[in-house]
Amino acid sequence: MDNIAGSKSSLTWAVHISVIALVVLWLLPTLGLFVSSFRTVEQISASGWWKAMVASEQNITMRAADPDDFRVAQGDLFVVDGNLFEEAGISGADISVWGTSSRSISAYTAGDTADLGDGETITVQADGSYVWSGNDEQMSGRGQRVFVTATTPPEFTLDNYRNMLFDPSNSEGMAKAFFNTLTVTIPATIIPILVAAFAAYALAWMEFPGRALLIAAIVGLLVVPLQLALIPLLKLHNDIGIGKGYLGVWLAHTGFGMPLAIYLLRNYMVGLPRDIIENAKVDGATDFQIFTKIILPLSFPALASFAIFQFLWTWNDLLVAKVFLIDATGQTTVMTNHIVELLGTRGGNWEILATAAFVSIAVPLLVFFAMQRYLVRGLLAGSVK
Amino acid sequence: MHPAIQGILTIVIGVGACVGYFYFANQFLDKVLFPAKGPNAGRNINRANQIRPWIFLFPALFVLFLYLGYPVVETLRLSLTERVPGGGYDFVGFENYAQMASEPKFWEAMRNNMFWLIVVPAMSTAFGLLAAQLTDRIKWGNVAKSIIFMPMAISFVGASVIWKLVYDGRPIEQEQIGILNAIIVALGGDPVTFLTIPFWNNFFLMIVLVWVQTGFAMVILSAALRGIPEETVEAAIIDGASPWQIFFKIKVPQIMPTVVVVWTTITLVVLKVFDIVFAMTNGQWETQVLANYMFDKLFRANDWGVGSASAMVIMLLVTPILIWNIRSARKEMR
Numbered sequence: 001m002d003n004i005a006g007s008k009s010s011l012t013w014a015v016h017i018s019v020i021a022l023v024v025l026w027l028l029p030t031l032g033l034f035v036s037s038f039r040t041v042e043q044i045s046a047s048g049w050w051k052a053m054v055a056s057e058q059n060i061t062m063r064a065a066d067p068d069d070f071r072v073a074q075g076d077l078f079v080v081d082g083n084l085f086e087e088a089g090i091s092g093a094d095i096s097v098w099g100t101s102s103r104s105i106s107a108y109t110a111g112d113t114a115d116l117g118d119g120e121t122i123t124v125q126a127d128g129s130y131v132w133s134g135n136d137e138q139m140s141g142r143g144q145r146v147f148v149t150a151t152t153p154p155e156f157t158l159d160n161y162r163n164m165l166f167d168p169s170n171s172e173g174m175a176k177a178f179f180n181t182l183t184v185t186i187p188a189t190i191i192p193i194l195v196a197a198f199a200a201y202a203l204a205w206m207e208f209p210g211r212a213l214l215i216a217a218i219v220g221l222l223v224v225p226l227q228l229a230l231i232p233l234l235k236l237h238n239d240i241g242i243g244k245g246y247l248g249v250w251l252a253h254t255g256f257g258m259p260l261a262i263y264l265l266r267n268y269m270v271g272l273p274r275d276i277i278e279n280a281k282v283d284g285a286t287d288f289q290i291f292t293k294i295i296l297p298l299s300f301p302a303l304a305s306f307a308i309f310q311f312l313w314t315w316n317d318l319l320v321a322k323v324f325l326i327d328a329t330g331q332t333t334v335m336t337n338h339i340v341e342l343l344g345t346r347g348g349n350w351e352i353l354a355t356a357a358f359v360s361i362a363v364p365l366l367v368f369f370a371m372q373r374y375l376v377r378g379l380l381a382g383s384v385k
Numbered sequence: 386m387h388p389a390i391q392g393i394l395t396i397v398i399g400v401g402a403c404v405g406y407f408y409f410a411n412q413f414l415d416k417v418l419f420p421a422k423g424p425n426a427g428r429n430i431n432r433a434n435q436i437r438p439w440i441f442l443f444p445a446l447f448v449l450f451l452y453l454g455y456p457v458v459e460t461l462r463l464s465l466t467e468r469v470p471g472g473g474y475d476f477v478g479f480e481n482y483a484q485m486a487s488e489p490k491f492w493e494a495m496r497n498n499m500f501w502l503i504v505v506p507a508m509s510t511a512f513g514l515l516a517a518q519l520t521d522r523i524k525w526g527n528v529a530k531s532i533i534f535m536p537m538a539i540s541f542v543g544a545s546v547i548w549k550l551v552y553d554g555r556p557i558e559q560e561q562i563g564i565l566n567a568i569i570v571a572l573g574g575d576p577v578t579f580l581t582i583p584f585w586n587n588f589f590l591m592i593v594l595v596w597v598q599t600g601f602a603m604v605i606l607s608a609a610l611r612g613i614p615e616e617t618v619e620a621a622i623i624d625g626a627s628p629w630q631i632f633f634k635i636k637v638p639q640i641m642p643t644v645v646v647v648w649t650t651i652t653l654v655v656l657k658v659f660d661i662v663f664a665m666t667n668g669q670w671e672t673q674v675l676a677n678y679m680f681d682k683l684f685r686a687n688d689w690g691v692g693s694a695s696a697m698v699i700m701l702l703v704t705p706i707l708i709w710n711i712r713s714a715r716k717e718m719r
Contacts, residue, residue: 011628012522019519019529022512026533026596029547032564036550048562049550183391191399198407199445208438212718214446219714221453223707225657227679227696229452231689232459236451246391250399255452258445287437288411316540318660319680336542340664343546350550350562357546361539368538372531376604 030361037354038156044350055151057096059105062088064122064132064143071139077119078139084146085128095126098148105147116144124148160355172352174359176331177338181315181360183246184325184334188253188314189307195254196261197303201291203262204269205277215266221259229256230323237324245332249325256320257310264309267381268302269295305378308371312364335360403444410440457700464693481690491695493671494678497587498702501658501674504588506651508595510644513602517610518632520603530607534600541597541660548593549665552579583671590672593661598654602647609643610636649706656702675699 035049043052062084071078085093099107100114100122108114110126120134122144132144164174202208203215233252242248272295280290296303314320318336325332333341339356346352368375414436419429464481466474485491516533520526536544553563554576561567566576579589613636621635637644659676666672668681675695682692 015519015522019516019523019526022516022519023529023532026536026599028564029551029596030535030539032550033547044562045560047560048564048567050564050567187395187399190396191403194400194403195444195448198403198441202438202441206438206441208435211438212715214442215718216711216715218449220707220711221449223653223703223710224453224457225653225676225696225699225703227657227659227676227699228460229456230696231463231683231693232456233452235459247395250395251448252452255448258449259453262445286411286415287434287441288407291441312538316542318540318542318663323684336540336660339542339546343549343664350553353546354550357543361543364538364540365535368535369531372534375537379601379604380608 033354033357036350037160037358038158039351040155040157040159041349041351043155052156053154055153057149057151059147059149060088060090060093061102062146062148064130064146066143067132067139067141074133077133077135079131079133080139080143081129081131083127083129084124084148085150090128090150090152092153093128093150094152095124095128095148095150098124098146100144100146102147106149122146160351161359164352164355165359172342172346174335174338174356177333177335178359180332181334181336184249184253184321185311185314187250188257189310191250192254192257192261192310193303193307196258196306197265197296197299198291200262200265200269201287201295203266205290205295206287218259218262222263224259226256226320230319234323244325244327246325249321252320252324253310253314253317257306257313260309261306264306264378264381265299265302268299272298301374301377302381304371304374305381308367308375309378311367315360315364406444407441411437414440460693460696460700463689464697467690477690481694485691485694485698490668490673491678494668494673494675494695495698497671497673498656498675500587501591501594501655502652504591505594505598505655506648508591509598509602509651510606510647512595512599513647514606514637514644516599516603517607518636521607521610530600530603533603536597537600539597541593541658542664544593544597545661545664548589548596549580552589554578580666580672581670586666586670586672590661590665593665594655594658598651602651605643605647606640609640613639649709653703653706656699675702 032049035052036044039049039052046058064084065080065082065087067078067080070080070082072080085091095110097106097109099105100116101107108124110124113121113123115121116134116138118135118138120138122130122132124130124146128148128150130146133139163170164172165178166175167173168175203211203218229252237243237248237251242251276294276298277290280294285293316336318334318340321334321337325334326337335356339353339360342349342353342356414433418436419433420426463474465476465478467477467480469475516530520529520533523529539547550562551564552566553561554566555561555563557570557576561570561576565579570576580586617635617639618631621631626635657676658674659680662668662672662674662677663680668674668677675698679692679695679699682688682695686692
């Protein structure tokens with residue numbers, strides 16, 4: 001309605017600014033975790049994630065190379081030269097001030113020469129290169145300690161992901177939970193679709209007594225909290241010998257997803273043109289043929305909508321997996337459960353938590369952005385009006 | 386057997402069984418039970434068509450009954466009984482409910498749930514309406530919508546981790562890594578441990594759910610706003626209405642039915658909210674809610690009677706929405 005609302009330019013600016021504020025509010029929390037998952041333990045605890053983008057000033061304690069191995073005789077003195085950053089594995093850093101004792105870490109600026117007494121000296125340049133010289137006795141033992149204040153460029157690492165996903169020796173790794181989640185999700189998404197599609201067709205296009213009542217019952221079941229189903233079904237699963245396991249969780253997800261599936265698909269199928277179906281009937285097609293050859297292909301958007309819903313719901317589910325799948329051995333843990341456990345045992349290790357959370361969030365986000373259209377359409381059709 | 390192979394096998398068997406069931410049941414009906422030939426061909430076709438809907442419906446109805454219908458009745462029964470050591474159940478009347486009512490934790494959960502029920506739907510709907518109205522007026526609105534909608538794809542557990550980092554607080558001597566505390570400290574305040582301040586921590590948990598649900602409200606309300614007939618807005622402009630008046634007096638009343646739908650849908654989510662509380666505080670520091678209370682009773686205290694009773698309380702709270710939904714669905718069908 002922007003074409004007729006006669007919006008004033010001052011108001012347009014206000015709208016732009018408010019939307020930017022909303023977007024920033026909604027994006028920041030996720031962005032924080034995302035950035036943190038690419039930082040090292042030290043970086044995360046040393047500074048907030050928002051400082052990761054810009055060069056940061058850090059106090060680093062380093063040591064010159066071991067004089068016993070690296071010293072070179074020059075006249076009657078011995079000299080060790082090298083680069084502090086290369087030896088510490090830091091690249092691109094820039095020293096502003098430095099010192100040789102922890103009490104005055106900014107005693108010298110880059111390029112200065114520090115007198116360590118009795119002719120022993122050390123010179124440190126901005127890029128970390130140093131020359132340290134002294135007599136035989138001074139140039140032995142451990143390397144000279146240097147305290148520097150350096151500006152380090154933004155640095156990101158993939159180590160967290162390598163550690164959480166591809167390190168088989170890491171007992172807290174996400175690889176197993178990832179595959180378990182996948183194993184739960186795919187059958188639990190595919191099977192209800194087929195069962196629900198047939199029922200939805202019957203409710204949409206077949207005449208029989210009690211149809212309206214059944215539809216009302218399904219609308220009612222849409223809102224039944226699944227909390228009610230936990231104990232009776234766990235009992236049932238134990239009684240018929242399924243116990244806790246994949247079969248149980250697949251069945252449970254199929255049951256809990258069924259009302260929404262039937263409701264969404266029926267609403268869509270009812271809107272398909274009556275002519276096509278009646279023509280096919282006149283031509284002698286059976287209901288089974290009409291369903292498989294006409295209705296199913298035409299209902300693809302609705303099937304896709306439901307598939308996305310069910311996928312997101314089963315992938316993100318914690319409660320159903322905890323009740324019907326995860327047993328005492330913990331071999332069948334899923335990602336959501338694994339993350340909750342990490343929250344308990346590794347509450348402060350954000351590099352682990354952030355990475356674990358992002359591994360589990362990444363797949364739904366991909367699905368979300370790739371199929372947003374169907375998701376929106378499903379939402380619009382699925383909310384009872 | 387490896388679970389992945391088991392999974393593939395299940396898909397094949399499940400899909401195969403479904404297709405096979407529907408195909409052969411139809412064949413059986415048409416060829417064996419009521420063949421469309423012979424002296425009774427006409428009558429047979431009619432009979433077959435009377436039975437066919439039930440063939441199509443049977444698997445779905447069976448699953449619905451077993452996984453949603455039967456548990457409602459069974460939970461009601463369990464809530465009135467008590468497990469006897471060694472197996473079996475004793476009828477105890479309302480003793481479980483009485484025991485539950487005597488527990489302060491239950492009333493804490495009830496109180497918190499009431500706040501959740503008011504705050505989360507109200508804030509999500511308000512933010513959703515705001516976002517819908519604003520993003521519809523600008524060119525890059527779709528990008529903004531995508532971003533506000535995005536948390537819908539994130540699990541409650543993932544959202545809990547995300548917000549735990551936002552709320553993170555450390556002693557004042559250390560560098561703050563939670564953005565809220567960093568702002569507080571930068572403004573000269575003392576760091577706050579958001580999740581352990583009784584009462585107010587409930588609202589910090591609610592913000593997580595508002596953050597997730599606003600996108601849903603926005604998408605539905607934005608579609609409703611676009612459906613408003615332009616003439617009504619034009620007429621208001623000609624009559625000299627201000628943008629505020631147009632929004633609150635012309636647009637909002639016309640989308641009221643949709644607002645109600647959004648509100649009730651989010652209410653349902655709130656009543657079942659479990660993951661957020663379980664992952665962030667686990668009901669400590671007075672943040673208990675009904676769904677988590679029930680989980681505690683079922684799987685920690687192993688008290689199925691009281692657990693079922695609290696599940697029935699959730700069901701009771703859902704019932705008005707259930708009835709209202711059925712009524713409006715029936716009205717629509719007529």
